[in-house]
Amino acid sequence: MTEINMKPENVFRSRNYRLIFFGALVSELGALLYSFAVSFYILQISGNNAFLQGLYLALCGVALLLFTPVGGVLGDRFSKAKIMYLCDFCKGGTIILATALMLLFPGADAHIVILFLLGILGNIISGIFNPAAGAMIPHIVQENQLQQANSYFAVKNAVEGIMGVVLAGVLYATMPIYTLFFVVGACFIASAVSETMIRCPYTPPADRLTVRTAVRDMGDGLKYLRTQKAILALLGSVVFINFFAAPISANFIPYFVRTDLANASSYLLDHMLTPELWSSVISVCSGAGSLLGAAVLSARRPAEKCGHAVAVRLCVTAAIVVSLALSYRMLADRGTGLNCFLLFFCAGSFATGILLSAVNIPISTATMRIVDKDKLSKVNSIISVGSQAMIPISSVLAGVVLQSLGSSVLLFACAAGFTVTAVMLLMNKPVREL
Secondary structure: OOHHHOOOOOHHHOHHHHHHHHHHHHHHHHHHHHHHHHHHHHHHHOOOOHHHHHHHHHHHHHHHHHHHHHHHHHHHHOOHHHHHHHHHHHHHHHHHHHHHHHHHOOOHHHHHHHHHHHHHHHHHHHHHHHHHHHOOHHHHOOHHHHHHHHHHHHHHHHHHHHHHHHHHHHHHHHOOHHHHHHHHHHHHHHHHHHHOOOOOOOOOOOOOOOHHHHHHHHHHHHHHHHOOHHHHHHHHHHHHHHHHHHHHHHHHHHHHHHHHHOOOOOOOOOOOOOHHHHHHHHHHHHHHHHHHHHHHHHOOOOOOOOHHHHHHHHHHHHHHHHHHHHHHHHHHHOOOOHHHHHHHHHHHHHHHHHHHHHHHHHHHHHHHHHOOHHHHHHHHHHHHHHHHOOHHHHHHHHHHHHHHOOHHHHHHHHHHHHHHHHHHHHOOHHHHOO
16 A cells, blocks of 8 residues: 555644644735735726726736745745745735825825735745745655645635625725724734744755856746646646636626626615625625635545546536526626526536536645655746746736726636637646646
8 A cells, every 4th residue: 555545643733734734824815815905906096997907916926926935945945934924924014014104104106005015025925935845745744645735724714705805895895994804914913923933944055045056946837847748738827827817807806896896776785785795795605615625635535547537627617607697697697687696606606616627626736746846846836937927917817808898898808818718728738647
């Protein structure tokens, strides 16, 4: 019997895993509150300017992409735990400082400038943080615990998706934006305090970090990744899947809430839910689906090969996206069935949540199992950059499309691109070997 098929000991017996888990729970809750608030606040103070919102998302995405390779090099050369807590201290401190500046300069234009600068700086920090955090788990759990560890993180993300977005919607509707941002900053600082107690083995590299060694390390990561053909093929597909999927959550949902719902004479449960809270309901449905999918996978042994199953699940997800575009056009865009569209959107989000858990967890587990631990931060940074590379472009384009052509055109374009990419992935032979 191989190690991967042995019944694993529960990962929560590990003190380090508990610290990482609960630290991530707090900081990611803060990040969720912040991203929810910023998306609506920029639209609110700019008069529903979808292009400005798209530009904000694009600039933040570019900052993340540029600094993620730097984070990959640092993550394999320095203590991952130290990188994590220093980054969270910095992020919490910058959010609190930016909020104080917003109080000093209360004009809408000043707030937009401050939020843009804060978003760029925050994503620079995230670019350094993410590769180290993503490579930490294989260093503190056994190989046969990887799927369980990743599944529990997916459960955590799903619970945050359920509870966090409801909390975000309620807080955004009832709390001054400054108070909400101070709460977010406190969340990151609390997470950093937790991360200072992580104890993970660390061996300093023999050579010093210079610009030359940093470039060489990045090159080594690319060379290593080229030997992993299945992961490389999957990465190529994910680039385009994210390009077409990201605008639905980042651009369409806030715009739909601020236009279709906010301008409707009535909508489902309008006596109980503000338009912004309907955004939370949609996210809750997605989170509930992710929770169910992650809970099932946490109790299962990892499959030897997951590539073909992942491709099939993405094709099913593409079918849901196509149905979403059709239902919006027929029900919401024509103004005859907004309530029916809301129900359909919630059901589709629940199903998509299940499918994405069944996609992301096996891929993360397979990557952690296949890639050498001393190269995992660099490889994670390359995968992250590759998978997110075109999202800034898609954010700007989506903002332009929404502003000039409307939501129906955006949804149909996203559905068509997602479907073509998912079908091509299904036909890819190396992916079936993953």
